[in-house]
Amino acid sequence: MSTSLSKSEAGYITSALLASPDPVRADGRGLLDFRSIAVETSVAALANGSGRAVLGGTGSTNIGLGDPASEAIVAARLEVEDIDSSSGVGLTCSVTCTPSAYPQHTMPQLDDLSSDLSALLQQSLQSSANILAPQLIIIPKKKRWHLNLDAVIISDSGNILDTLVIAARAALWDLRVPRTRNLDFQRQTKRPTTDDAMEVDESKRDALGSAVKGSRVAKKPAGDFELEDYWDDGSPLKERESLPVCVTLNLLPPVHFLDAVTQEERAVPTHIHMTFSFPTADPADSILHNTRLVGPSEIPYTSIAPLIEAGEGYARRMNEALNIKLKGDDRQRAAFA
Structure with missing residues (x-):
């Protein structure tokens, strides 16, 4: 994913991170501090919902010579x-890595990286199935909305998966599901005419008379639908506050640190991704959906529980901060509407 560091460079970074009592990072942050996070919604006019996330830098599209930034x-x-019976939640994630974000990569390497990040983003967001699936149904057992999340990495200065999940959460927060109206088709039987009745013998006249009194209507299940609103109108997702968040813990025993920049990722290549959600019905509760260990090192079994507990705390703070920011964007949009 990135070029390697020399042993002396990697040793300098790791020794600074392990310094006691005051670890040192090149940008002055503590081990558990994130870079500045900028989140924005409604950045793509032709989408049903869109979001942008920037970690580090100035938070603007034109990132200059300031702190390195990751943007998606x-x-x-x-x-x-x-x-059909084999359908899942109806969610497809696709990540595109731009050459400007990875100038050292060849096109085949970019394709491989895009595929890996697409799978990681899909895995991180698959846990939102219980929120998304019921709200994407159009006609029960027949038709639904399939949700495509198309991500573009503008720049990568480290911690890109967390950045992608934040941007995807903003896009899902911004998503408007079009309101639809089911169309019920009715089949009406032919009403017998008087001439037809005259040709029937007396023994069948009574039965025919009951049919002549009125046509029988057979209702069929809805087979199609129509939009109630314009395409860009619709309803926001319910329980948006419970959408998943991802935190990445970079492991350098006996410590771990958050939001690694590129040089730190090269020096400390072992990290664990965790995806959590926090149900709105019980804010004190949390759900760990998946964990993924990446890198050359293994972690002791006894370290797993403390790492998960720590990850839950970081994810909870991230969840609360994102909800405050995104709700503020909603109020600001309503004020200008």
């Missing part, structure tokens, strides 16, 4: 699809 944009698109 995610657009959410809805397509109609048929429901």
